[in-house]
Amino acid sequence: MRPIVDFLLHDWLNVDTLAQRERFADHSRETFAQVLDTCERIAREKYAPFNRLVDTQEPAFDGEKVHLPQATHDAWAAYAGSGMLAAAQDYEIGGMQLPYAVEAAANAFFAKASASIGAGMLTSGNANLLMAHGTALQQQVFAHNEFSGRWAGTMCLSEPQAGSSLSDIATRAEPDGADFQDDPLGPRYRLRGNKMWISAGEHELTENIVHLVLAKIPGPDGQLVPGVKGISLFIVPKKLVDTTGRLTGERNDVALAGLNHKCGWRGTTNTLLNFGEGKYPVRGGAGAIGYRVGAPGEGLRCMFHMMNEARIAIGLSAAMLGMAGYEAALAYARQRPQGRPVGEGGKDASKPQSLLMAHADIKRMLLAQKAYAEGALALCLYCARLVDEKHTGTPEASAEAALLLEVLTPIAKSWPSEWCLEGNSLAIQVHGGYGYTRDFPVEQYWRDQRLNMIHEGTHGIQALDLLGRKVVMQGGAGLKLLAERISDTLARAGQDEQLATYVPALGGAVQRLGAATKAAWSTGVPEEALANATPYLQAFGHVVLAWVWLELGLAARAAAPASDAERARNAGLLSALRFFHVYELPKIDAWLGVVSSREAVCREMQDAWF
Amino acid sequence: MRPIVDFLLHDWLNVDTLAQRERFADHSRETFAQVLDTCERIAREKYAPFNRLVDTQEPAFDGEKVHLPQATHDAWAAYAGSGMLAAAQDYEIGGMQLPYAVEAAANAFFAKASASIGAGMLTSGNANLLMAHGTALQQQVFAHNEFSGRWAGTMCLSEPQAGSSLSDIATRAEPDGADFQDDPLGPRYRLRGNKMWISAGEHELTENIVHLVLAKIPGPDGQLVPGVKGISLFIVPKKLVDTTGRLTGERNDVALAGLNHKCGWRGTTNTLLNFGEGKYPVRGGAGAIGYRVGAPGEGLRCMFHMMNEARIAIGLSAAMLGMAGYEAALAYARQRPQGRPVGEGGKDASKPQSLLMAHADIKRMLLAQKAYAEGALALCLYCARLVDEKHTGTPEASAEAALLLEVLTPIAKSWPSEWCLEGNSLAIQVHGGYGYTRDFPVEQYWRDQRLNMIHEGTHGIQALDLLGRKVVMQGGAGLKLLAERISDTLARAGQDEQLATYVPALGGAVQRLGAATKAAWSTGVPEEALANATPYLQAFGHVVLAWVWLELGLAARAAAPASDAERARNAGLLSALRFFHVYELPKIDAWLGVVSSREAVCREMQDAWF
Structure with a gap:
């Protein structure tokens, strides 16, 4: 895989040029290569050999602790040791100031070696969020200890009754005493509720786990505000800590209610967590202790960051x-x-x-x-x-x-x-x-x-996001911009004798995609437009990928091969481009057909008819 | 599911009319219903509750015996007790003389309840083959004991080095002594070789297992004839039997070399079997004892029956x-x-x-x-x-x-x-x-x-069979006949105000399918035609299903509903018809495009370019 990664980063995306920017000034093609080398090696040595092991030795809960294979501990240690948890962060806090494109490419080696043995992404995502929305002390106490790998992080959004429908979460967060505003770690609350599908929600890989939890603060009437507006975000550590990041010795009231036993992805513990149900009563009150991040009601906005x-x-x-x-x-x-x-x-x-x-x-x-x-x-x-x-x-x-x-x-x-x-x-x-x-x-x-x-x-949620929001926001500016980028690619491809053959079909596809978008919304009735959001997503995706493949074809044509291996690589890229345009792109018309006609058979289907 | 089964059998396929034929004269809608009722009940009671169990408790081999859950034994007993193993056979040998359409519908209940707990299909298929190609004694000794459920059967085709490529099988069958022709159970041979992917190849569900084995009889030079022409068919019982079907007490040299551990379908034992490797030496000779079925070299023809x-x-x-x-x-x-x-x-x-x-x-x-x-x-x-x-x-x-x-x-x-x-x-x-x-x-x-x-x-083998053989055999007579059947349906649908809307698109699809078939073969070069056999298979399948759904629509329109449930059933059928024609049928053009142009990117792709 390394040759294609190098081709994409350098021959196509020109990531070297990022080194001209101040933030990345200490970087170069060589430093990027070192990061990729290291990650490729760790993935090969610490991840890949244990991918089947973590499939067969699922996480086990003995009522108190979750047991994972030793290989999972070793993989975590190696990943943390690589510094990748803080790849994007400033040098001054131990980060690498790495461009995200290079960080993503480096992480790709781990994902290929074993999708589920590592859960580093959750920890760095959690900590990155705190760097954007947390207070200085929250960053120092929680985020920095995650970047070092001393602690791990989670994202607690879904609940048993609210998966895709986050507006229906029912976890409550109530101010913890009259002085709740005065805690140096952030406004302190007591949380009660159940969180479902929490990856890495319980384990012994790290000294502590930093849960980022969405919950609702009741209004003056004691009721939860319906919808997403009432949602706030909280840091709920598994074990309480002081302002220096030392464990206080108090276990917070976050209890594992059960492990989910999955069809795959078994290397990562997936949990149902009970917050504040009294298994681990803490500091004489009811509820798990949490520290608010950001303003009340801003929870989803912070999360969506x-x-x-x-x-x-x-x-x-x-x-x-x-x-x-x-x-x-x-x-x-x-x-x-x-x-x-x-x-x-x-x-x-x-x-x-x-x-x-x-x-x-x-x-x-x-x-x-x-x-x-x-x-x-x-x-x-x-x-x-x-x-x-x-x-x-x-x-x-x-x-x-x-x-x-x-x-x-x-x-x-x-x-x-x-x-x-x-x-x-x-x-x-x-x-x-x-x-x-x-x-x-x-x-x-x-x-x-x-x-x-x-x-x-889910796929359906992505589809609603795309057709219901993204392509209509700002008067369709996003779709227009994408079409401009594709037009630019088509203009360049039109100048290339070998690639010009792909221009008419992709150009037509972009036009039909635009027309279908308009047709879907032509009645202005959301349920008519969105009944076929998923076929729209599929067609949109295939058009985007046909464009990406044409881009890769252009990059391959521009990259003068220096070896037989590079000549073969270019021939392979051009064959894959041809495959995609000839076998795959034509599939879009079946999908766009139902979008354009606002086909109603699905939404009009009655329960009793199934 | 029962309502749709009844609809298909009676409102669409009119299976009742089969009772007018001599073979089925004792049958009626009532007797068919009794069979379906019984199978539905057994499937509900003995199959469905244990479907997850057989997934988690895989077959285990202790070196001597294969252990299966008790539920699998119970399911076998119940299936054998239902008489379904002999559903198609004559009354005089304990069969039901059931039409295959009804037998298939009845078996569907078992397949839905648990795909893998039962392997009855193999046993009845094995015995049915013997009824077509075996001697009277082979039928009596082997087939009849399979119909009763006393013994089970297998089909041993593949070998570790020859899966799709049966012409490459290397299992040898050599005449067993000078009197090999004189065995009342059939010409007697000694078999040596390995058979892979043998479902139900070893178990204790039944007293004996009747393996039907493809093997090659060496020519006078001791060499195996290359290709499928050299393949013959043999009965190789796990335990030897006499001409009355009694076990002689001798174990035949068929040894379990290993169980395959699969992603699913775990209720059925799947095995690698060694024939004649000496684990169970029998009657002082080397090789497993087998009795030829049919003429030498006719093995595949018998199997394809x-x-x-x-x-x-x-x-x-x-x-x-x-x-x-x-x-x-x-x-x-x-x-x-x-x-x-x-x-x-x-x-x-x-x-x-x-x-x-x-x-x-x-x-x-x-x-x-x-x-x-x-x-x-x-x-x-x-x-x-x-x-x-x-x-x-x-x-x-x-x-x-x-x-x-x-x-x-x-x-x-x-x-x-x-x-x-x-x-x-x-x-x-x-x-x-x-x-x-x-x-x-x-x-x-x-x-x-x-x-x-x-x-x-495999899918690819089916595709080669369809485009390489079935649609070109007899000058394309098969495809022409199918097109006539579809035309007939279109003519009837054209008379129905609600269904006429589907006629033009399906009519056009059939024409394009025919044109693509011609275009694929227009150069007469098999590798050009068949490089896109799989997309052809996919398009062909979708056209056939669009036709089937239009047929079901016609049947629904003709079946005057006698209840709200039947009204809802008809509305559901017409909705599914619409769904298939509007969402699915248009997919064919992407598949037919590469067939018609004899797109060469796949066959011209070089190993080094991947």
């Missing part, structure tokens, strides 16, 4: 499972003899068997996996590069990057989740019966992958 | 996993509150949450599952009805049915396997995070389903 990056990270993880399956299928196809290809006397059974690789249908399945996985990786790194632009670009470039990110983030989350699942299924198919056994890794990749369309906003 | 029915059975099993997922998702959507639907103030969080069922995207996922699962069931029962026509129709009708079966069998095998897998994935998605846990059944359905695109001929 991290949402783009979290969603890109999910997309990247999905891309990496796709890549892992692709690499496994490729290796298998290169060594497994089976049958003889069609044609040229190929059926002559007196000849030795051919390798799987000789069969056109096997190559079709491998090309599809390549197009899905490498395309997904490219999209996610492109989005990561936009995050850098948003944070360090000129005001104009920053605003453009932010707008483009709004539109592309639902795609970066959803497209890899859907299509690399298909890729993982094809990886099984390439292996035949062997792929269905647990002697080969591909069935686990497929099971692990299935989570990605569900967590961090 | 059963192939249509076996492939329809796989399709039916896939349809039933789809149905099980659909029913689970439907039940969940009807009771789970989550959020509020878009529009009409639906986002007002002060109102109670709506059921999942209220959301258009949930209904889209349910409708898709309904269209896939019920459509797949309909297709398989249609094919089963063709089997009856082939066996008991007029000579002309029989020939037509046989021809249509040739073309439709690859679809009946592949389409349910592919699309009910998608349906099972949607069933998980409807459940959200809960669907990804092992507390709900849908993740197991999805894992179990993944096998169906692999066994009994």
Whole structure:
């Protein structure tokens, strides 16, 4: 995978040029390479060998503690030791001041080696949020101890009765005594409620766990405010700490109510947590102690600060499972003899068997996996590069990057989740019966992958976000900007004799996508427009990926090959581009058809008719 | 599911009319209903409650015996007790003389309750084959004891080095002594070789196991004949028997070399078997003792005798996993509150949450599952009805049915396997995070389903069979016949004011399918035509299903509803028809595009470019 990562970062995204910016001035292609080298090595040594182990040795709860395999402890230690938890942070607090594009690429190696053994993303995401919204002391006490790997972090959003529907959360946070405002760690509350699907919610990997919890502060009437407006954000440490970050010896009232036993992704503990139900009474009061972050009612806004990056990270993880399956299928196809290809006397059974690789249908399945996985990786790194632009670009470039990110983030989350699942299924198919056994890794990749369309906003939620909000916000400015970027690519491709052939179809696809967007909203009735949000998301994603692949084709054409390996890489990229445009892009019309006609059969379907 | 089964059998396929034929003269709608009632009850009581159990308690080998849960023994006993093993056989040998369409429908209840707990299909398929190709004594000794459930059967085709490529099998069968021709049980051979992926290859469910084994008889030079021409078929019992069917007390040299540990379908033991490797030396010679069935070199022809029915059975099993997922998702959507639907103030969080069922995207996922699962069931029962026509129709009708079966069998095998897998994935998605846990059944359905695109001929093999053989055989007579059947349906639909709307699109699709078939073969070069056999299979399948759904629409329109339930059933069928034609049928053009242009990017892809 390293060659494609280097190609994307340097030949396409030109991340070296970021070193011209003040924040990244100490960096260079060499420092970036060192980070990638280190992460690739740790992933190879501490993650990959234990990926099947964590699938078979699920987290176990003995009533008091959650037990994880030693390999998971070692992986955490190695990851924390790499400094990646603080990759984006300032040098002065021990960070690396790494561009997000490089951080994301470096994390990709871990995700490919084992999707679920590490939960570093949650910890750094948690701490990054505190750096944006916490007080100086909250940053120092909580975030800094997460960056060092001494403590881990979680995000506690969902509840058993409220998954996608966050406005319905019922966890209550009430001021803890008359002096609740005066706690140096932040306004102090008592929380009571249940949180579901909490990854890394309980373990012994670290000395402490910093839960970031969404909860509602009751109004003067004691009632919770309906909807998302009433939601605030709280730091709820598993064990209480003082202002220097020392454990006070008090266990906070956060209790594991149960482990979720999943189809895959078993290396990461997933929990139901009870807050303030009295299992660990603390400081003579009822409820788990939490410290508010940000203003009351601003909880979701604070959480959404991290949402783009979290969603890109999910997309990247999905891309990496796709890549892992692709690499496994490729290796298998290169060594497994089976049958003889069609044609040229190929059926002559007196000849030795051919390798799987000789069969056109096997190559079709491998090309599809390549197009899905490498395309997904490219999209996610492109989005990561936009995050850098948003944070360090000129005001104009920053605003453009932010707008483009709004539109592309639902795609970066959803497209890899859907299509690399298909890729993982094809990886099984390439292996035949062997792929269905647990002697080969591909069935686990497929099971692990299935989570990605569900967590961090389901496919349906991404679709509503895209068609209901992102493409209509600011008068459709985001979609317009994306269309401009694609037009620019088409203009460049039109000048290239080998790539010009792809211009008409993609140009037409962008037009039809725009027309379908208008048609969906032409009656102005949300339930009519949004009944087909998911097919819209699918079509939108395929158009974006066709554009990404054309971009990669241009970059390959521009990168003069210095070796046979680079020549082969370029030929492979151009073949995957062709595959995507010829086999995949034409799929959009079936999806756009129902969007444009505002097809009503689904929304009009009656319960009794099923 | 019973209402849709009854609708398909009676309102659509008119199976009652089969009772007018001599073979089925003792049957009636009532006797058919009794069989369905019995099977539905046994499946509910003996299969469904243990489906998760057999997933978690995999078969275990102690070095001598394979241990299965008690529930698997009970399920076998109940199935054998139902008489279904001999459903198709003559009354005089204890059979039911049941039409295959009814037998298939009855077996569907077991497949839905637990795909893998029972392996009855293998035993009856094995015995049915012997009834067609075995000697009278082979039938009496082996087949009859399988029909009664006293013994079980297997099919041993694949080998570790030869999965899809049967011409490469290397199991040898050599005449056992000078008198080998004189054994009353059939010409006696000694077999040596390894057989892989053998379902139910070892267990203690029955007193004996009858293996049907493909092997090659060496030529005079001691060499195996390359290709499929050298393959013969042998009965290799686990324990030797005399001509009365009594066990002689001798263990045959068939040894379990290992159990395959699979991603799903864990209720059925899947094995690697060693034949004649000396673990159980028998009668002072080397090799497992086997009795030839049919003439030398006729092994594959005998095996393929059963192939249509076996492939329809796989399709039916896939349809039933789809149905099980659909029913689970439907039940969940009807009771789970989550959020509020878009529009009409639906986002007002002060109102109670709506059921999942209220959301258009949930209904889209349910409708898709309904269209896939019920459509797949309909297709398989249609094919089963063709089997009856082939066996008991007029000579002309029989020939037509046989021809249509040739073309439709690859679809009946592949389409349910592919699309009910998608349906099972949607069933998980409807459940959200809960669907990804092992507390709900849908993740197991999805894992179990993944096998169906692999066994009994992979997707790619079905595609080559369809485009390489079935649509070109007899000058394309099969495709022409199918097109005539579809034309007939279109003519009838054109007369129906509500269904006429679907006629132009399906008519056009059939034309484009025909044109693509011609274009694929226009250069006469197999490797050009067949490089896109899989997209062709996919497009062909969707056209067939669009036709099936239009047929079901016509049947629903013709079936005057006698109750609210039947009115709702008809409305549901017409909605699923609409869903399939509007959301699914348009997908064919992306697939047919590459077929028609004989797109070469896959077959021209070089190993080094990946």
